[in-house]
Amino acid sequence: MARMKFICDAERCIECNGCVTACKAEHDVPWGVNRRRVVTLNDGVPGERSISVACMHCSDAPCMAVCPVNCFYRTDEGVVLHDKDVCIGCGYCSYACPFGAPQFPSTGTFGLRGKMDKCTFCAGGPEANGSEAEFEKYGRNRLAEGKLPICAEMCSTKALLGGDGDVVADIFRNRVLQRGKGAEVWGWGTAYGSKQAGQPPAGVKS
């Protein structure tokens, strides 16, 4: 069974914000809301690193644990989604999320009732797949179209990988072996609970 996951390769991210732009365009996300954003550490200092951050669809999602109205659910593919008709916009999930994923727009399609908005792994939400209602509330459902998240597919340097966890981990592992360094996967352990994942095999320097 596919378990969808994101990997961001800090060795490759060039802070182009292509993933941010692609996400906003694909889902018609309103002004002031970024479901995905690029964070640069030690900006301007030699050796700076950038990472693309959004909802990581955690295996044990803190947002699900704190939601007082249980508006979250996890699909069989491991994608954490929420029902905007149940969300009361309290903001607890925003405090619980280690990635700062939940957004609270105040205007536009998503914001009229103060509902939380976040990355859906391009999997839509609890409306008919590909329907107008689903697009209005959650954006495109690319998974149901047989596609993968637009941010990962549009990434020019392939720093951001998104898809079945086994496949993207294999791609990343092969990449680390080829270059012999940069095995650290930012956020992977926090999101998926494995400190081993993404680590190089014995003998490879990182």
Add this chain to the structure above:
Amino acid sequence: MRVALLISSVAAAFCLSACGDKPQSAGGVKGDVAPYHGVNNKYAQPGWKAGDKNSWEQALKVRTQNNQNEYARTGSR
């Protein structure tokens, strides 16, 4: 006296009627349809059969390798 008692009883019943607790039956999270069932629009990617989970998963794996693994695309391993 009886009239006053009757009036006060009716008034009390009227005033307390607002205290009744209405049943609150929140619907909960609506059911979602799994993505392998596909979409009914022109944007669906060909090459897999809607409703067939295995073909959907396989199509996504192939797509991941083709679009995100440049080592596979260039043939260098």
